[in-house]
Structure formats: C-alpha cells, structure tokens
Amino acid sequence: MTQTRSSSVTNFDSWKHAYAARAANLSVSEVRALFSVVSRPEVVSLAGGMPDVSALDGALIEEAFNSMMASRRNYALQYGGGQGDLRLREQIQEIMLLDGVQGSVDDIMITTGSQHALELLADLFLDAGDVVMVEAPSYVGAVGIFRHKEAHIEHVFTDEDGISPEALAEAADRMTAAGKKVKLLYLVPNFANPSGVTLSAERRQQVLQVCKERGILIIEDNPYGLLYFENQPPKALRAFDSEGVVYLGSFSKILSPGLRVGYVLAPPAIRDKLILANESAILSPATFAQMLVSEYLSISDWKGQIDRYRNLYREKRDAALEALEQYLPRVQTTKPNGGFFLWLTLPQGLNSKEMLPLAVTELVAYTPGTAFYGDGRGANNIRVCYSHPTAENVKVGIKRLSKVINLQLDLLDTFRAE
C-alpha cells in the first residue's frame, strides 16, 4: 500500500511547545493554493487578483532602469531611510492629489506593498480581542492580518453603495456595549476587493461622522481608485479628514506588484510610530525598487499608462458581464465601475468552496466567497477577477464556470423535484 505524503501533515513538529499564542491564527492562505493553480497554462484563472502586466510598456521600465543606473546607482543599491525616498514621496503627493488627497511629504511612508502598511498598522493598534470593523465581504489579505493579531473581525452590512453607515454605528455601539474596544474601520472604498462596489459620496461623509463620534480610526485602502471605467469615484475619505483617516496606496495595480512598492499617509504621531515599526521589521524599504518607480514616474507618461490599463480592464469587465448574462443568467453579479473584481451570488443551495475542485477539473479557477469573511459566511458567493486573463479567456472561463454551476443547479432541481 502506498502512502500519500503531505508535507504539512506528516512533518512532526518538535517545536510545537514553543510557538507564541498568535501563531495559532496563521491559517493556510487560500491565495497560496491559487497561485499554483494559476501557473498551469491550461487553466483560465479568475482567482488571484493579479494585474495584467503584459500591458505595461517594457521599454519604459528599461529606460527607468538605465536612467537610475546612470544617475543614482550607488544610492539605489544601498540601504535607505526607514521612511523611504524623499523624491518618491513628493511624486506620491502628486498621485494622491488625483484622489483629492492633500498630504505633507513628511507624513508619507513607503512600504513593501500596501499589504505591509496594513500589517504595521494592525500591529500598532490591535491587542488580542480588539474590534476591527470591515466590509461584508472584505479583502482576504486584511482579514488574514487581523486574524493573526487575534482581533475580533466584525463584518458590517454592505450593498451596492458600499458599507452602511447605520449598520456601522449599530455594530460599533453593540461591540462597545459588550465591553470591547472598537479600534479600527478597514475600508476599500473604490471598486472594492472582492465586491467591486464603491462607497457613495454621501455615505463617505456619514462614515466619517460615525467614526469621528466614536474615536474609531479609519484605514482607507485605495489600490484601485485610478482604474475607473466611466466616472471617477468620489473624493477619498482622507480628503475630508486628515486626523481620522490613514490612507494606503500602491504601485501594484498601476505599475507592477513584483516591485512591492506601496505607501501610507498617516497623522504625524501615527506616522512616527509606523516609521519605527517599518525600521524594526525590514530596516528600510527597498531603495532599488523605490528608485525604479521614481525614475519611471519622472521620465514616462505614467498617466497615459494608467489610461491604457483603464481601457484594458474596462474591456475585460465588459467581457465578463456579457458572458455572465449569456451563460449564467441565474447568477447575480455586482457591476463595478472600475478595478478588478465581480462578486457573484449563486442561487440558494450551491456551495462555492465545495464546487471549486469541479471547476478546476473544467479548467477554470475562482476564489470562493468564504475567503472574504472571518466568520464562515460567503459560501454561496464567488469572486471573479477579470484583470489577468485576456478578454477572450475571461469569456472562456465564465463559460466553463457555467458548465459547473448549471450542472449543480440541474442536480439541485432534480433533488428538489423528487
């Protein structure tokens, strides 16, 4: 008899007695499994939220590299300061202005992708049991970080206009009455991951008010804001409140995630602590990647590149929505005005997590809705990411998905009829 070996299961762990309490909250990332699926060329992946970097003009990166090596070689190869390069921070000021955000260059810190900004913030604010409020559903990477900090994750009702201010106030007051400390609200207000919805201008003011009244710090995560398809989204929450909002941005979606360059704009006292935490964790953000981004911004038509991305992703979203209408009329979907994601609601009785292996057999991958909740919800939801495959393959993928879903629906109908 042969034995199947799985490294995680069969490894005897002689250090089990030694782990910190928080280590118990490290769970296997659904993202990791997805990366290995994605790498098989025959699978159309609607799973991982990856930009289409093939649409980036390689010549621009080469020019940026050559310019950097000619003018700032030794600087780029050396350690830098924990806050990040000053010129890049000035350039980021300009980018944030497109979102209505005015911030001092002193209050910006460069991070290893905006994921690490989120990690540093969570580490700074969350003791075990503290409450962080998030959208329902919320970004899987944020949920993972908050869980790792042993926080209580409270999902707040969210609809096509974003998170509900009334539900937010109600949940915060309920948690406070139960003796918990409500510390943070984490939001992706524009073309949210995973739902694709955008928080309305009116609700932004209400959310700011709810949090201000209760002393809750808002983390506004905005990786997708510049990738709008029709209308620009409303101004950032940070545009109206510099003291109550920490704003996160990233070059991962408008340039390249392989560089791992993001940033955070924070009130001065928080910024001071973030710099110390950044230095403690990694000494200094990668100077080389920062310089490359900085040269890219200074020599290229980066706004033109963003326009190219916007057109490309609009085309892919259209392909996804058309295919859904054609092949999956019984499935509900959000209709995002930008970004990478659609959020599907399956007919009652279907389970997206259980269905995933069948989908992979049909050579299509997606992320089950449960990944975006800290509380087990989302079983009849699917996140579709249309950003990475070609528009043609987005359609192929959804057609394959429809085969799996429709078969499940047929089975369900048969059972119900009996």
Add this chain to the structure above:
Amino acid sequence: MTQTRSSSVTNFDSWKHAYAARAANLSVSEVRALFSVVSRPEVVSLAGGMPDVSALDGALIEEAFNSMMASRRNYALQYGGGQGDLRLREQIQEIMLLDGVQGSVDDIMITTGSQHALELLADLFLDAGDVVMVEAPSYVGAVGIFRHKEAHIEHVFTDEDGISPEALAEAADRMTAAGKKVKLLYLVPNFANPSGVTLSAERRQQVLQVCKERGILIIEDNPYGLLYFENQPPKALRAFDSEGVVYLGSFSKILSPGLRVGYVLAPPAIRDKLILANESAILSPATFAQMLVSEYLSISDWKGQIDRYRNLYREKRDAALEALEQYLPRVQTTKPNGGFFLWLTLPQGLNSKEMLPLAVTELVAYTPGTAFYGDGRGANNIRVCYSHPTAENVKVGIKRLSKVINLQLDLLDTFRAE
C-alpha cells in the same frame, strides 16, 4: 522667544488611547539618526553597517537586468508565491553549501532582507515575557525586534571566542527556575555585529548541546560568513543540526542591501508557518528583486565578486587597526577576521553616547555601545564600522575620533589628579 520644534514631541496624538500594548516598545532607532548623519559628505561615518556598493561591478547588474527583461519580464513584474522563486532557492542551496549547510530547497524561504526573517520568527515564537538569549553585545536590529515583541532579552557573556556555553547554560537554567519560558537563542556566529568576534568550532558544538538539552531553538544569523579575511570560519551550527537551528542568510553584504533579498532555512513545520506569516505580512517577496539576484548569480562570476569584497574589507580593517594603534593606544579593540566591525572598549570613565555629539562636531560618527544592549550596558563601548568609507577615510575618521577621546581622557586625568 523662538521655539524649537521637534515633530515627535510637539505632535499632539489624538490616537494615544488606541495603541496596542506592544506599541510602547517601539523606541527611536539609533540607526535612523545615523542615516541622516551619514548623508552629510563632510562627516566620516564609522556608524551604519553599510557595504561598499561602489565596489560592485555595475555592468553585472545591467547584464542581469537585461537578461531578466528578455527572458522573464512578466514573471518579474507580477506577484509571486509566498515562499519565493524556486530557481533562486536552488541557487541559495549552493551558497549555503559554502558554509557547510545542506538544506532542502523546500525548506528555504525568501525574505525582505534577513531582518524580516528575524521579525517573522520573533512573531512566531515570542509571547510577552518569553526569554530570548543573545550575545553581549548583540545586533541592534535584533534587540529592537525582540523588545517590540515584549520579550525578556538576556545578554550572555561573550569573549573573543564568541558566546560562552557555560554562561549560556547558567542563564537559561536561571531563567527557567524563575518561571520564564526560554524560547530562543539568537546568534551571529561569524564576525558578529557589533563585536566582530567569531564563535569557535569547539564552542559551536557546546552551544548546540546546551540548547538541545533545554529545547531552545537557535537562530543562526550569518550575513558576513563569506566575507572572511584570512581563514574561513568554522562550519555553521546548522551544518550539525537541521532540527534545532534556523539559519538566516542575506544578499545585502555580498551583493546589495538596496534589493532587500534575504533568506531563511528552517525545519519543515516552522517553514510552513513562516510562509503563512510572510504571505500575511507582504503577500509575496518582491519577484523583481528575486529575479535580478537570480540572473546575477546565473550569469556573473559572483564568487569573484565576493573575493573582491573580501580584499577590499581586509584592507579597510587593516587601515582601522593601524590607525587605532597609532592614534588610540589606550583603547582596546577586537581583531576580527572578517566582516564589517570593530568593538572598542574605552578607558574607564568615558561615555560613548555622551561623547557622540562632540565626535560629530569633529566630523566623525560611530554607534555607541548602548545600542547593542537591551539593558543599558555598553556605555564605554563603541562600534566602529570600517566597511563603507575608503581605507584612507577610515584612518581620517579614527584620527578625528582620537582627538575627541584624548581630550576626554585629558579632562579625566586632570580631574583625577586634583
């Protein structure tokens, strides 16, 4: 009356009530202050532990970049897996073999410099109050991380042959008897930062034994091992124990710290958890930097480059020791056989931290010994880093330092005579 403004002091912090307990342990890094001093060209800095990247052949980086853009452009620009690139991990296997370390490619993980490996390990193992044993003195960046985790940092007696196994056993047993959990031993066994000393072959076996008997995990941090001047250091501790040692390496000193690429080799169960923690913190290590390092290793004579570094740093160490003998005969120094650092012991009565402003006035900077202790010791020690200035400037710096020290000694002698 004009007021001096210091951003950290005058910023009113409206979020003071909201920080996590561990945030109180974020202290202002002495490293940060040093970076701003370093950037003034008239100052000879013997402070920050920076490699001399001007000795790196820029053409090799350009070749590596061009090769990467030609063959793996889209891969380099995209997100990667949390463990890091497979080919780079294979290349790292080869590098570790130079240190006597045989490890499976499955057990290597790429990190954002080895600093982040240390952060992830500390987060994985240290609850508040847990004990981590370190050399006396120990690496400032490690001390900072352990303090941030609210650990008890226990400095163990260390001499020219490295940490003392007897003192290690005694301290561990004393801590255990006091009801504390002794979780980790953190070591830089080769050309230690800051002392420059190397753990002898005999003591390596004894240290392994002491830790094995007591269930203490060893973190072996080896950024300088390949930069030896005369004889290669003894084999790594990890070469003799794959279950009890986690081994850290880095490209910061043999290639470039601006790329932020390091690695960790860990027993499988720990490695599994580290990958999850890495994904949680940063999603994936920077693919772009990994590919650049990987191409560099595959197309260049990287061992020849390391030889160039070794010759260069040997020359600088010699310059430092000569200058010390000439200008500061009353100051004791370690005599390292590799790496970047000398550890000076000043005559009784001098305080290296109080003396630093005077030194900067004389246009020389160093790191006070107190930075390398978690318990206030080190006031009459100085770390001299000779790696970054030219050999000529190393001498100039030590001559300037002697002016400050000798003036202090004269003052002291005068007071004593009176």
